[in-house]
Amino acid sequence: MPPENQAIPEILRGYFWESVCLNSSDTDRTPLRIGVLANGMHLPACFAAVLDQISRCNFARIAAVAFEPSALSAETSTGAIAWSQFSRLAEQKSGEAAEIFRPIDCTRWLADVSNFTEVGDLDVLLDFRKETAPDTFDGSFARYGLWRYRYRDTERYPPGPPYFQEIYANDPCSAVTLEALTTEAPEGLILHKLVASSVMGMWYGQNQIGPVVGAADMMLCSLHRLHEKGWDAVKARSAPAPGSVNRRVNSTPGNITVAAYVAHRAAASVSARIQNSKRPIYHWRSAIRPDRSGEDLPDSVEGINEIATPVGTALADPFLLTHKGRLWLFVEQVFYHDRVGRLACAEIRSDGTPGEFTTILDTGSHLSFPFVFEDGDSVFMIPESSAAGKVWLYRAVDFPYVWKMEKMLFPYAAVDTTLHVQDGVYWFFTCLADPPLGAKMALLFRSDSLFGQWIPHEANPISSDIRYARSSGRILRSHGRLIRQAQDGALRYGHAIRFSQITKLTPSAYEEAPVSALIPEDNSGMLGIHTYDRAGGFEVFDYVQQEPIRGIAI
Structure with missing residues (x-):
């Protein structure tokens, strides 16, 4: 050794x-x-x-x-003295x-x-x-x-x-x-x-x-x-x-370049410290509106109504499911006192307002992205549970409040798994978080059933781009096109949603092409939008704003 x-x-x-x-x-x-x-x-x-x-x-x-x-x-030349000194200091500060x-x-x-x-x-x-x-x-x-x-x-x-x-x-x-x-x-x-x-x-x-x-x-x-x-x-x-x-x-950066870099980053650091002195928080909210997109893909959040957020919490990753004639909203609910995500749900009334939120899943480790769906006569959910290092499938035993862990689907850390069933084939889209600090990669698997073995697709990874890898919601249909939606996290986490058309989906081939994006408008106060879903005549979104911590009861 x-x-x-x-x-x-x-x-x-x-x-x-x-x-x-x-x-x-x-x-x-x-x-x-x-x-x-x-x-x-x-x-x-x-x-x-x-x-x-x-x-x-x-x-x-x-x-x-x-x-x-x-x-x-x-680096040994006289024109790079500043870089030689700066790079040595940077290495000491670089940690991992x-x-x-x-x-x-x-x-x-x-x-x-x-x-x-x-x-x-x-x-x-x-x-x-x-x-x-x-x-x-x-x-x-x-x-x-x-x-x-x-x-x-x-x-x-x-x-x-x-x-x-x-x-x-x-x-x-x-x-x-x-x-x-x-x-x-x-x-x-x-x-x-x-x-x-x-x-x-x-x-x-x-x-x-x-x-x-x-x-x-x-x-x-x-x-x-x-x-x-x-x-x-x-x-x-x-x-x-x-x-x-x-x-x-x-x-190798010259002395002037290094000086300009240090000055710029120092100014940015001072600005960030001033901003942080106000104790801001990136606060996620969810919103709903009557479905105005129809077969189109959303290109704005105009007309959304904020869903009232319970005191001391944030609501994100909204999903809708119509079950037995009733419409339900499922969300990630983060309590600020411990910053751990739990899953909650509420019924959506005919006017688009939710009833009271009830916690439906709390494992003690962080949960999010409650991807909920029907298969046969049962309702299932695949939440994001990367903190536990595995992807789990849950079945509703008393919908929508009681869920039973049914099967481990994937024995590695992955985020935001979605399922698409087509011609009897179960296609699982997920985003690998292994190694944890590496950039995320989108993976595709297929199976002959919900409980069958996941077979890795030959085209894996289907995306290695931070702008297109991580799912932002379920696979959509739009004017006969099959659409995969993904979070664009380049500028910041959850900045925007990008929609891509799946042009080829077979056991041996996968291809997609970008078609549109949902990006926060500059004057909206929103810094990011990273989940979208629609069902039962409504659309739901989430969005993030930077707000003073004193404005949110914790």
Whole structure:
């Protein structure tokens, strides 16, 4: 067992992807032969995690390695003195972020591997060198090319300190890509792109966590797909790499850039402290209106009526269900005294006003997103229970007030699960929260029944974009189109809802395309809208406002 400081950080472990990929490949196929390019035997933990996964999988093995000492870093130049000092301080302040780039001795995986020059017939060459390394190698050195991570949006940013530039530009999104350089695509193919929400702050290391941790399993998934389905299947999911911004120009921030960054972030910090001195709170409310959208998708919240919120609580994640001629509203109810979510319901009268809310589910850990539905003669609910690390199915035994835990549907942390039944197939959409600090990915599963085994879809993840991954409500029908709705959490948590048309839904293929969005108007006072539902002639929404804490009885 390696020393504690040489172990793969737990923050990089994605147990779901390892369970799906590590030992599930067809062992009759020859394992992929992997080559590794590195600047030395000590690699950042995020790269060491990939080597560790390859060493434990049954579909690939490391066959060759080549070391290429890195060139003199631009950080030692006189033009980057400020950056050299600032980056060292930022690393000290980065907490868990420092773990993902902590150097790990990779001797245990590479020491007994042949030198690259002595080995031919490689399937994939992994490039773990610094991005500004010279183009000594290209896609011709392996059958399926040279694969590498790019910790930035290559269309917008040049090489530089990972995720500093996004904060400097006040960009709400921070991306990471896995790209392949091949003989047929020497400029590169994007095999996988993940978009996370930027974490603004002085210490840019916190902005590295979401994208880098979220991308930790990209390589494992792509190599697994290559071994199982072949290069054509991998290429079918790819896109041409955009013209990279100064791909080989090292953009270590200069003194003026660092000074401007520090001044801007300091001003933002002062502003935030002044705002926080007023003890504001992000308060979620739910609202209802007569259904004015019909077959259309909502494009505004005009005409909504706020649902009276019980004292000391917030109401969010509203869902409607018509059952035996009566309309019921289900919500997440958070009591501010303990900040734990419980599920509650109330009957909606014919005039759109709710009756008294009653708590219907309280497990002691946080619950939200009461996705409620009928199947056969029974009513079921799949609440969001990621705090417990699993997805559970509940059945109403005395609707709507008494619920029984019926089955564990998914043994990993996931959020906001929804169900769509079509042609006898049960499709489960969920959003993976494993690893917990990684950017969220939307997953799709199918089953032959509500209680059947979940079979992962071949297209997983169906979204790795913070603007389109996490469900904001049930699957909708709109003028014959099947619509998946998702929370856009780029600017802030729960900022908006984006609607996408599902254009292909089969056991082997999934495709969707954006069609519209529901975004708070600038003068509305709303900072976010993140759940929508309709039934029984009404529509329900939730929205968040920043309010002084004294205005909310706690």
